[in-house]
Amino acid sequence: MTTKNKSAGVNRRQFLSGATAGVAAAALTNPAAAQQGSSQAGAQLAAVTPPSAAAEAMEYDVPEGYSAEEAREYFVRHPGSDFMVDVIKDLELPFITTNPGSSFRGLHESIVNYGGNSKPELLTCPHEEQAIAMAHGYAKVAGGKPIGVLVHGTVGLQHASMAMYNAWCDRVPMVVLGGNHFDATERRSGVEWSHSAQDAARVVRDFTKWDDAPLSLQHFSESMARAYKIATTPPMGPVVVIIDGHLQEAEMGSQAPTIPGVAPTVPPRGGAAALEEAARWLVEAENPVIVVDLMAHDQDGVERLIELAEALQAPVVNQAGRMNFPNTHYLSQGSGVVAQADVILGLELYDTWGLLNTLRDRVHRDEQRIARPDARVIDIGVKDLFIKSNYQSFQRYHASDLSIAGDAQETLPSLTEEVRQQMSRARRASNSEREQRWRAAHAQTRARDLDAARYGWGASPVSTARLYMELWQLVKDRDWALVSNDSLQSRWARRLWTIDRHYQHIGRAGGAGLGYGAPSAVGAALAHRAHGRLAINVQRDGDLMYVPGILWTAAHHEIPLLSVTHNNRGYHQEFMHLQRMAARRQRGIDGSSRVGNELDHPAIDFAKVAAGMGVWSEGPITDPNDLRPALIRALDVVDQGEPALVDVICQPR
Amino acid sequence: MLAKPCTVARALSALLILMCVEVSFAQDADQAASDGRALFTANQCWQCHGYEGQGGAAVRIAPTLYPFEAFARLVRHTNLMPAYSPNVLSDEKLRQIYEYVRSVPEPPALEDIPELSGD
Numbered sequence A: 001m002t003t004k005n006k007s008a009g010v011n012r013r014q015f016l017s018g019a020t021a022g023v024a025a026a027a028l029t030n031p032a033a034a035q036q037g038s039s040q041a042g043a044q045l046a047a048v049t050p051p052s053a054a055a056e057a058m059e060y061d062v063p064e065g066y067s068a069e070e071a072r073e074y075f076v077r078h079p080g081s082d083f084m085v086d087v088i089k090d091l092e093l094p095f096i097t098t099n100p101g102s103s104f105r106g107l108h109e110s111i112v113n114y115g116g117n118s119k120p121e122l123l124t125c126p127h128e129e130q131a132i133a134m135a136h137g138y139a140k141v142a143g144g145k146p147i148g149v150l151v152h153g154t155v156g157l158q159h160a161s162m163a164m165y166n167a168w169c170d171r172v173p174m175v176v177l178g179g180n181h182f183d184a185t186e187r188r189s190g191v192e193w194s195h196s197a198q199d200a201a202r203v204v205r206d207f208t209k210w211d212d213a214p215l216s217l218q219h220f221s222e223s224m225a226r227a228y229k230i231a232t233t234p235p236m237g238p239v240v241v242i243i244d245g246h247l248q249e250a251e252m253g254s255q256a257p258t259i260p261g262v263a264p265t266v267p268p269r270g271g272a273a274a275l276e277e278a279a280r281w282l283v284e285a286e287n288p289v290i291v292v293d294l295m296a297h298d299q300d301g302v303e304r305l306i307e308l309a310e311a312l313q314a315p316v317v318n319q320a321g322r323m324n325f326p327n328t329h330y331l332s333q334g335s336g337v338v339a340q341a342d343v344i345l346g347l348e349l350y351d352t353w354g355l356l357n358t359l360r361d362r363v364h365r366d367e368q369r370i371a372r373p374d375a376r377v378i379d380i381g382v383k384d385l386f387i388k389s390n391y392q393s394f395q396r397y398h399a400s401d402l403s404i405a406g407d408a409q410e411t412l413p414s415l416t417e418e419v420r421q422q423m424s425r426a427r428r429a430s431n432s433e434r435e436q437r438w439r440a441a442h443a444q445t446r447a448r449d450l451d452a453a454r455y456g457w458g459a460s461p462v463s464t465a466r467l468y469m470e471l472w473q474l475v476k477d478r479d480w481a482l483v484s485n486d487s488l489q490s491r492w493a494r495r496l497w498t499i500d501r502h503y504q505h506i507g508r509a510g511g512a513g514l515g516y517g518a519p520s521a522v523g524a525a526l527a528h529r530a531h532g533r534l535a536i537n538v539q540r541d542g543d544l545m546y547v548p549g550i551l552w553t554a555a556h557h558e559i560p561l562l563s564v565t566h567n568n569r570g571y572h573q574e575f576m577h578l579q580r581m582a583a584r585r586q587r588g589i590d591g592s593s594r595v596g597n598e599l600d601h602p603a604i605d606f607a608k609v610a611a612g613m614g615v616w617s618e619g620p621i622t623d624p625n626d627l628r629p630a631l632i633r634a635l636d637v638v639d640q641g642e643p644a645l646v647d648v649i650c651q652p653r
Numbered sequence B: 001m002l003a004k005p006c007t008v009a010r011a012l013s014a015l016l017i018l019m020c021v022e023v024s025f026a027q028d029a030d031q032a033a034s035d036g037r038a039l040f041t042a043n044q045c046w047q048c049h050g051y052e053g054q055g056g057a058a059v060r061i062a063p064t065l066y067p068f069e070a071f072a073r074l075v076r077h078t079n080l081m082p083a084y085s086p087n088v089l090s091d092e093k094l095r096q097i098y099e100y101v102r103s104v105p106e107p108p109a110l111e112d113i114p115e116l117s118g119d
């Protein structure tokens, strides 16, 4: 991204034209009209001496058959939003997801016609929540490179808000643009008023890193660069820039804005002295355990963690907010190892307290310590670098023994170096015994998981293990990526598939706000499309019902994605909560758990829903033996570059 | 020495009685298991344990090797699952559920499932 001076192409005609000239002309004939003009336009006006009508007619390209005055009223040659497109192109945002709205009709037109609808390309989403979740999914598999989102600043941001909360909790960057009309005197009656706000970004401010509402094109240019920089500096997160309708639509006029460019910020790293101390604790530990959550931005993060884990021969518990560590590596272990640890290294943990303790779900919630009482905790991450007060996504406070502020992926190489330096010969010699131990434990877990998958193998509804293993047979030799989270399907992908590339598992929603799964999968599939990867989405029924329109987006923009439903005909998670309440109150649950929880009677025919959106589909499949042939047919469609959906009636988990 | 005909007849009738007892016992067990399945469904055990008791949100419970007493203790007094008191699930019904859980057959062996034994 470069610094460009856009003033070169702006001559006197552009300098004084459009709205500014319009206000100027009005001021000459009607001082009252000038007084009504915005203070912004007024300030610009003060610096400008209006040219004579003759001079203006000479300078202005007046189409044949129009007077200069008519042309001034009818046509705009250099709208501010063209420059906005220049700025967006300079940021290299490849896509902008959007749901159209008049508060940004100027920018919409500029993107399409002036920008050629390419880099950025607009992607139509029938709900703003989808637009945001698509951007969320995209950034997670594009190494943290954000895309843009363009919505109404009022009703659009209200729709977008929950999805932005997910992105905030998940530390995922995106640049959200919201249209608005600042100047009350420039608003047409009706919708332009109800779709304007004094402070449009306020509705999402609790869960965005930064927002601004620029009043000039230069201000816009600088705020966009700042927004991009803030969004992509760890801890990453969504940012919002509110764009004034008038600024978009009016002639650039006297403004000669420049594009400052983005100088990326080097991510923060842990300090050397603290890392030396951390390395000493880890090397001296009998049972060091590494727990990792929102860490790896890309494959480098995975490789760096392998180096550290192998240097220590320490097990890694992957909480899988990101794909951080290969599940087939022998040091990949279940969370049970935390209980034995004497030193725990936490990397970008979302919840340190919850790793060490639990609050049981009983009438009187009691705390139980999971970790050893004497276990020492080293916490490396960016969570203390940026925090907001209202929403409680930061989890319970834990006084870690050594808390190091810094991006964990960036910090790992120095920590690993320190560990290597501090390893005595004796300590190094103990590594082979440790390695044997973890290899055996890993093999045992693998055998247990395979054995567990047998149970219910022939069941109808289809077992989730069967679903994943039928899929695996078809995809394992291809370049695939799972763009959904398998947590609510008993983690079968992470238990039985081979996941060794960062892009092969997308992690979780962040704020657990539903309506994330389907659109984030489509966003991730869009990012994978550029690499020709097969994107696979195991899609929950409840989640899809929030935002089924995303299927149409996938069809419309030809985003290849294989969706297979985990259709348990209900909000299963909530069934279980209701059951717990009924048992606790000794009222029994016979039949009543369906109320408010089932997605049945009538059963939703997702194959028909998908077909109605233009997506190839098959189902509902109830016999597990019918699954493989249906998946093969669906894959054929996906290989043609289209989305496909197979509806499978499944066991609850 | 050959058995006397009356001894043979007696032995045969005893065998017949035994077989009948066994058949009716098996029928009872079948009945209990099928009643148990209905109760397993109605009481929503499948929510956490799966329709076949194969596990899911909670542990696998079928086929079970637990004696009934251990099974009942886990249902009524466990730390993890919501405690089902006799007020909502009688001992008799719990036993029927137990019979169902016990009746679930073993799944095929790993070697007989190519998708699980292939790699």
Ligand SMILES: Cc1ncc(C[n+]2csc(CCOP(=O)(O)OP(=O)(O)O)c2C)c(N)n1
Pocket: A162, A488, A512, A513, A514, A515, A540, A541, A542, A543, A544, A568, A570, A571, A572, A573, A574, A652
């Ligand atoms: C926006 C939103 N509304 C409600 C919830 C509460 N909730 C958590 S899980 C769940 C059920 C989800 O159903 P589905 O996606 O089908 O998954 P299942 O539990 O059935 O496997 C609900 C409603 C939520 N997390 N987010």
Ligand SMILES: [Mg+2]
Pocket: A540, A541, A542, A566, A567, A568, A569, A570, A571, A572
């Ligand atoms: Mg469901």
